[in-house]
Amino acid sequence: MSATAGPFSLEGKAALVTGASSGLGRHAALLLSAAGAKVGLAARRLEPLVELERQIEAKDGRAIPLRLDVTDPASVADCVSTAETELGPISILINNAGVAETKPAFEVSEEDWDRVVDTNLKGAWLVAQEVAQHMANLGHGGSIVNMASVLGLVAGQQVPAYVASKGGLIALTKALAAEWARHDIRVNALAPGYIETDINRDFLASEAGERLRKRIPLRRFGRPEDLDGALLLLASDSARYISGTVIVVDGAQSVTL
Template structure:
């Protein structure tokens, strides 16, 4: 039985692990040809091989989204080898951990270079190609509850993800009559490569107890919202930020 994304081609940035790899597997499961990109080439090559072994179509590409000059050529290669560009998942991101008085300015700059500038460049380069081909494209920016909730010790990260949320709305408005839906998904805390070392610590355990349900989410808790934004159902959805966080951003603690 064909998947709901059969015949489409998707690009996932930051697909070397965590949510990026998870999203790539969902897209492939639903029938999309998937280009998986990241700086860690061996990991995306392994993911692409896994998708192909399961009967899907996949291409692995090296890409650092902070390198603006590399984005366009990478997308051109996707179009040439997989036959088009219908969906962009802007997932690449870094943490930017540190109190405002302590975080090195280089780490602050890196958070914005990857999380904001990288998202902007990838979205713009994808949109150029979608518009040129007449594609009713889907751009899904992976934001965070940090887009609208203060996370202590993460001022750079929160600032960058808030920028992603507003950037999503701005791009959606600009491209509203171009047939491109631009939306953002704001997950709550899921254990990923970025935060895995934090949760076993005393501070991590204290933070868990502040969540209303006192637990982390699973990656597959995002699947339905993700496919809503990446697929045909987003025809009438653009400029939206959908939060899926198990109530973690609700005020009042646990």
């Protein structure tokens, strides 16, 4: 895929993608690179990031692998500093790192709760704060895209910590958009529905997954590329006057719930 020209071009921009080792984060990194961005690939595990770096550089892109624990402020600061040293000022952040725990609410332990909320909400906050501080100090502004979920907007069963974290992330998105606009920093969120990745593919192919699919008005699960248009819009200068919004990409599932 060649670099995107026109209003969605990211040519010359530096981006940081958290949770880039797999799934939607990996896809987002490839998408931003194809649109012309230099990409910091951040995750806890370096091995898959090194392979992703090779894949991007084989297509004449620029990427660097970065070890990152989003729940550790020191790790966040080191990651952002290294990304800027290697790639230049970060103007795009895709805040994608996240985990889930599927259990009935009665069975969720404090440890389960903390792991999910600390990663999905506190972690997103720590990375956004660090990147935005750099943007403000350097005076160039930028775009922060938080990867939320339709389960931050509607109820979901047996994932109480996940629902709470994504609902909190959507509220945080709006709060940061209002406060950081003065620095020309835009903060928006994507709320995907059920998007097929390696992590959930077996479940979505099961009988339970088939029942779920039938409740989606478009009658199919999403694919990572279904997020491309919304993600490129929010990351690019085409969305220069869009901030504090949530774009839902779920095949109309949430409007029927």
